[in-house]
Amino acid sequence: xxxLKVAITGGTSGLGLALVRELCQRGxxxxxxxxxxxxxxxxxxxxxxxxxxxxxxxxxxxxxxxALQITAALGGLDVLVNNxxxxxxxxxxxxxxxxxxxxxxxxxxxxxGPFRLTKALLGALTASAREGPGAxxxxxxxxxxxxxxxxxxxxxxxxAALRHMSAIWGEELAAQGVRFLSIDPGDMDTPLHALAVPDxxxxxxKRPDAAARELADAxxxxxxxxxx
Amino acid sequence: xxxxxxxxxxPRDARLLVINWQGAIAHxxxxxxxxxxxxxxxxxxxxxxxxxxxLHGVHLPSGAPxxxxxAGRSSFAREHLRFSAVVFGAGDWRTRxxxxxxxxPLVPGDRLALGPLVAIVERMLGHKRLVALKFEGxxxxxxxxxxxxxxxxxxxxxxxxxxxxxxxxxxAALPVxxxxxxxxxxxxxxxxxxxxxxxxxxxxxxxAAGISSTGEPALDARLPFDEPYRVPAATASSIRxxxxxxxxxxxxxTTVVRALEHSGGHPGTGVANQRVGPRTRLRVVDAIxxxxxxxxxxxxQLLRAFQHDDVLAEAGAALEASKYRTHEFGDxxxxxxxxxxxxxxxxxxxxxxxxxxxx
Numbered sequence: 169x170x171x172l173k174v175a176i177t178g179g180t181s182g183l184g185l186a187l188v189r190e191l192c193q194r195g196x197x198x199x200x201x202x203x204x205x206x207x208x209x210x211x212x213x214x215x216x217x218x219x220x221x222x223x224x225x226x227x228x229x230x231x232x233x234x235a236l237q238i239t240a241a242l243g244g245l246d247v248l249v250n251n252x253x254x255x256x257x258x259x260x261x262x263x264x265x266x267x268x269x270x271x272x273x274x275x276x277x278x279x280x281g282p283f284r285l286t287k288a289l290l291g292a293l294t295a296s297a298r299e300g301p302g303a304x305x306x307x308x309x310x311x312x313x314x315x316x317x318x319x320x321x322x323x324x325x326x327x328a329a330l331r332h333m334s335a336i337w338g339e340e341l342a343a344q345g346v347r348f349l350s351i352d353p354g355d356m357d358t359p360l361h362a363l364a365v366p367d368x369x370x371x372x373x374k375r376p377d378a379a380a381r382e383l384a385d386a387x388x389x390x391x392x393x394x395x396x
Numbered sequence: 397x398x399x400x401x402x403x404x405x406x407p408r409d410a411r412l413l414v415i416n417w418q419g420a421i422a423h424x425x426x427x428x429x430x431x432x433x434x435x436x437x438x439x440x441x442x443x444x445x446x447x448x449x450x451l452h453g454v455h456l457p458s459g460a461p462x463x464x465x466x467a468g469r470s471s472f473a474r475e476h477l478r479f480s481a482v483v484f485g486a487g488d489w490r491t492r493x494x495x496x497x498x499x500x501p502l503v504p505g506d507r508l509a510l511g512p513l514v515a516i517v518e519r520m521l522g523h524k525r526l527v528a529l530k531f532e533g534x535x536x537x538x539x540x541x542x543x544x545x546x547x548x549x550x551x552x553x554x555x556x557x558x559x560x561x562x563x564x565x566x567x568a569a570l571p572v573x574x575x576x577x578x579x580x581x582x583x584x585x586x587x588x589x590x591x592x593x594x595x596x597x598x599x600x601x602x603x604a605a606g607i608s609s610t611g612e613p614a615l616d617a618r619l620p621f622d623e624p625y626r627v628p629a630a631t632a633s634s635i636r637x638x639x640x641x642x643x644x645x646x647x648x649x650t651t652v653v654r655a656l657e658h659s660g661g662h663p664g665t666g667v668a669n670q671r672v673g674p675r676t677r678l679r680v681v682d683a684i685x686x687x688x689x690x691x692x693x694x695x696x697q698l699l700r701a702f703q704h705d706d707v708l709a710e711a712g713a714a715l716e717a718s719k720y721r722t723h724e725f726g727d728x729x730x731x732x733x734x735x736x737x738x739x740x741x742x743x744x745x746x747x748x749x750x751x752x753x754x755x
Binding site for chain 2: 283
């Protein structure tokens, strides 16, 4: 995976941070995006060679400045990982108790954000596909995208939409050489999970670095297969 | 012609004036662009994304408000933070560039505070408004500052301010252009699908399109500035393949013509510093899709490499008479070079018969 240019949203904690570390170790050139300046600076400082970008994928106004910084930092883009996620209401709530604003935030972060960022980076991704081993968008999914779990309404609906969007993008852009993957990494010991299920026993949860290794393998397998 | 005042990249009623190789003029809907292409042709566009190149701030030695418009750069490298730039005095784009006040006197060493950025004037470039400047700080910090503080260069004829998404074409990739390579506004993903279905190839180059106008005749006479470009190996292969089979190379925009004619269609990076005009012998490009241009614009000189002056004059009169829209968000022209196609019409001939050219 040497020199593959990868951008990861939500890259300062949980699975995103584990992916930054894993992909750096595998020789990728990594840019990551997160909302908080202090966290971005800290992670960039601790991982020399990475490029930290402050941006909120849920804000329309942040998308193009973020896309600009990604492609300026990496000189293009081969892989986009839409990892940043919002649970919607916290603590989790029944749909009937969910505020419209919290529902909207889940959709903005988990569906519209990935749509906008993918669209803004489509030129870079298709350019990469024309020149090299193909480009890839990896959308982080959840079993809540398929199963109807009570209290996971806003999150589940948004993840279901993201999963379907991945499939449609994939159909539409196969001829352009851009692949789309939607992968459920499983229940992990992450800040997001702790927010959703505060009393979960961390010992029963998957470690984010294990999930990151699996995702990196999936990225590698997809692009190598495309190249072969 | 009339100014296209609404910043919509692909208005449904966009029009296309076509000049075939024989110099015959036809009018069409721009949505029928693919009808003028044939299997074996190759469409090449500039995939440069546009920087928010307008930076407001203060000339620190005098405290005077200024606007800096980044205008050129000699390399795409992220750590290359030296730019040429045009500096304006107080005010903004609502005043025509021609009427903008001069900046305070600038000398090398002057520091400019531009939002979160600081730039130092390194040299004057032969005009009181034109400077070579360098941003201070690490590259990621500078690019973050440009991305957040900068705004796209604005146009006084538009009815609203432009956001970055207004000036990025659908294929925009590397952020290196200072003004949009706006011929690419005509492209969308459905069009690229149509090309594929018809056996027309598509490829890209990247050229850092420079500033199109400074409002100063003395400076405008020096346009276009030198523009770095890159021709990907895949694009160069497509060009060779197309030439071998006798297909036509269709450049989307003047910037693509500059890059391809400077490189000879070979892969790699370079700096386009030539002027393409009536005496240029085109080596690579067979046709250009462009915005509508008037004779006083530098882009018009480039069109003269494709067609005889009398044909362009006739086309200009037709654009005027039919009230085509001009400027960045305007209608388009498709101009074929005045030489016969290198191959006999194939059964794809049907497209030509169907086209309004009737040729």
